[in-house]
Amino acid sequence: MTDLTSRQKIILSLIVHEHTRTAQPVASKTLIEDYGLHISSATVRNEMNTLAELGFIRQPHTSAGRVPTEEGYRFFVSKLVQQTALPSATRNTITHQFYQSRRGLDHWLPLAASVLANQSQAVSLVTAPHSEKIAFKHIELISTRGSQVLMVLVLVGGEIRQQLLALDEVYSQESLSQTANQFNLNFENKSLRQIEALEPSTEPLVLQILAAILDQMHLTEELVTGELFLDGLSNVLSTPEFAASNQERSPLRLLEERPMLNDLLSRTVLTEDIGGVQVLIGGEGTWQELRDCSVILTRYGIQDQLSGMLGILGPMRMPYGQAISAVRFVGDLLSDLVTDTLIE
Amino acid sequence: MTDLTSRQKIILSLIVHEHTRTAQPVASKTLIEDYGLHISSATVRNEMNTLAELGFIRQPHTSAGRVPTEEGYRFFVSKLVQQTALPSATRNTITHQFYQSRRGLDHWLPLAASVLANQSQAVSLVTAPHSEKIAFKHIELISTRGSQVLMVLVLVGGEIRQQLLALDEVYSQESLSQTANQFNLNFENKSLRQIEALEPSTEPLVLQILAAILDQMHLTEELVTGELFLDGLSNVLSTPEFAASNQERSPLRLLEERPMLNDLLSRTVLTEDIGGVQVLIGGEGTWQELRDCSVILTRYGIQDQLSGMLGILGPMRMPYGQAISAVRFVGDLLSDLVTDTLIE
DNA sequence: TTTAGCACTCTCCTTACGAGAGTGCTAATT
DNA sequence: AATTAGCACTCTCGTAAGGAGAGTGCTAAA
Incomplete structure (x- = not known):
């Protein structure tokens, strides 16, 4: 069913990439010019038609360029995304920030939120670790x-x-x-x-x-989660995905109202093992507030003992490769720190 | 210098009130019709001219209605604002929320932030109490x-x-x-x-x-302040004062970057005695980020021993009467609670 | 299967215009 | 001297029309 030719995969990837960059519909000509494809724009348009029939891209109106659909992003994330590992200089800087002052979680958790927000240019959330068994x-x-x-x-x-x-x-x-x-x-x-x-x-x-x-x-x-740390709110204020919608339906309400957030976390990342990264695109039909947003979440800590959760929330049009890498990296970092300082 | 006749004061108050309500320039006719003034629109316009010369109101363009200026709001807040005490039913509900579960500050501080956000429909901030002398x-x-x-x-x-x-x-x-x-x-x-x-x-x-x-x-x-609690962010997402400005100058950055916030608090409310409410309108020439915003702050706790701070941040066009009352009320409430549970 | 070519569609920008809101000013009134 | 009726004037806003440009869909040829 979803057997794309490799050329179709390339074109979908490029559309996602270009649209993430410009927030504009992507034209066939743009692809061959800016990305050096050795095929004609007509061929690209033919392939685009196929992709549109499969529901991966759509046209805002006749004779406009193409925009990825929710399904398109989902396919991209599950099959095509390349984890663009953070540059090693960045990784070193971040690791250093965490290890230079071994002050403990009250220092690391806000730092993790800050790092995630900066790396992803989205809203980040980090919860304090919480025991599986209360003793x-x-x-x-x-x-x-x-x-x-x-x-x-x-x-x-x-x-x-x-x-x-x-x-x-x-x-x-x-x-x-x-x-x-x-x-x-x-x-x-x-x-x-x-x-x-x-x-x-x-x-x-x-x-x-x-x-x-x-x-x-x-x-x-x-308690479903420990204390919550947010950062990067000013990153998304100006994006239409967050501002435009009316107050009642703002994605940020999901972060402010604990019951909502707990529901979201319980039904996604808390069902996963530690280390796995989960990507939620467009609310998946369940969360109206996230219609135009994506959430990337992971769990950190020690399996079956102590775990917290971290991730980012941003517009659906998001650099998934970078974002997923950043979440995974910071998650692993915190897992290590929690393991080192476990109180048993 | 700023000797307004009582009629001028009334007109200024009404302009502030109406503009807060509608976010539109206020016409002379609106005032006499909606507020039942027994004078003609021409008279109102004459008085408006005087107020404009004093710098309290301005016209967005010729032949438009009037909008209060920063100075106008400042005069209004310092001389004209009437503290519209919260309805006693509301006060009771809030007080009850605080006293019903004597769980302590970890419960009261987020609650205070939530109450402030709801009452003011703006962003609220509350910091944990912090000792004057470390012992x-x-x-x-x-x-x-x-x-x-x-x-x-x-x-x-x-x-x-x-x-x-x-x-x-x-x-x-x-x-x-x-x-x-x-x-x-x-x-x-x-x-x-x-x-x-x-x-x-x-x-x-x-x-x-x-x-x-x-x-x-x-x-x-x-530490300048204790832990920070925010709420009501989704209240202001859609207001142009917060969203429109570019990310670098967003008023929310002031809340996310601790050095900035500490600077703001140190130079305003921390110089005041407990109980006093301070209103900062339009950044007062010091904080570019607050150009279109106002901040209402107070200190709570026990003088010279232990104090935290709380307040709200909203668009300059804000129902000052209600907002100031809410801040004062919640501040007093927290002061009482802190006094009751002081660890000495 | 790919591509050149071209007609077609839709957006966006500019211009024009009229309605309406609101003012400023003048002259009359209290 | 203060107030007001009356009216011309100004500016915004919505609508319509037209043209440029971007981008496509389709057809026929390679």
Whole structure:
């Protein structure tokens, strides 16, 4: 069905390339002149007709040049795109930025977003890594004012949750520390289910802390992703794909409304293994907001343990080769960093 | 110099109001018809001439209606704007949203951004509270893998910093806890300067931890603001003030590039006391990116101890009354919450 | 199968023109 | 002195018409 001759593939690739560059319909003459094809424009037009019948390109109007269709981009991405690896100088610069200051995720995640945005000239998104299984690692109780206590909960994988508790009475820092230590001894590496199954203590302080721990662990479990980092918004402001559509249907709403974003991520990249890059073109009939956009996503982290997600969102007319390479590169980089600094 | 008659003030207010509503030049006839002025259009035009001479309004072209100038908005905001308090039902709903789940800042700050964006139909920004003086509150050392240790540092005010340390050798969790306790006993409430002045220990573990603590405290001290939360970006995508300008000059760049934002905040709201609302109209000659925009900012928190900042960024043509009220209201709300949950 | 040649179509730019909105000015009125 | 009715004037905006140019589709020849 989709058996294109190699010449047809070349022509489709060139149309995609040229249209990405100029945002204009591509004429047959442009192809042979600018890309040095040794065939005539009439031949190109004949091939274009075939491609149009297959649904890969279309004419905005009679006697206009050709524009790739959604299907055309899909075919291009799945069969024709050449991953134009980032120049090694660029790769070195980026790697260096990540490794020069081993400050940790709070530094790396915004940096990853910034790098992706710059490389792709689109909007980038990066989520903090999130554990597959929620398990207790460490707790700390810090007396603050009166009966108010700051609880800092560290989970296996390194997620940190904090909560301010208003306890029923004033406890000394000493007894708080003692209680925390009990929890640390008994709960280390225990999963949420295991903790829930334990015989509850009768001591009021322990009970209150336990409730808070379970509460936080439940909250964390329900999270689809960790914290979200965006960058490159100003890259797409002027593109018609983002601005023109009415506010209700803006692709950016997908990034601002967490339920929408969670839905998108759950149904795409979260079903994939780590390392695979997924390309979503034109909303795939499911997301109206993405009608004129494409999303490139990947998962990073450690399979079955800890993973976050990153990618870019841009107009459908996008340099896919570069963009896919950039996403893959930054994803691998973050996977390495997460592996090095895993808290287990 | 700027002594307007009360009728001139009314006319200016009406022009601002009508232009905010329609985004069109305002005709003299529109004013008397839609707002029921009991004077003739010719009189209104005479007054308009006076206002134009004072530089408060201008004509896009001869024989067109009038549009407020930057100066006009400035006068309007400083002398004429009426704070249209949020309807009490809205206030209750919002307050309820904040108080119903006392989850803490990680919940309140995005909520504040969301509320501001909805109320103003502009972009909102909220920064996490940041201490005026950096002081040690509590430290925790958690053994993870091999010689890797997770340090969790809590500062007075409640800021939490984490860092993964690669120590020179493997220490047991016991000795780590012991060391942490030493720090907690000796350093509580000590400022960065006080800690730096202390006689250094000779024990290698203590030295390494101390270096990390000082490092994190220095990093925190250099921070102008805490973490940044944005919302409402899709509100402004379609407005010409944001989209039309070229990418380099987009007002959104000010929000994406931290140095720019820090500069803006340092030179405006950070010089003010908590509670005051500052309105920046048209970049005030300093920020080219804001040529067609206005920014409304306030500081929240506890004077001289802990403060963050919040506000909105929208087109210059903006319902100032509502926007200022919303910013003030949410600011006060966050101030109360921060006061209630202060870690001291 | 490829290609030269050419008529045809559609966009886009320019010009022209009229309707309509809104003003500025003058002279009359309060 | 302040206000207003009246009216000519100016500028925008929408529509229509015409022409240039880009690009195609098709046919017939190579």
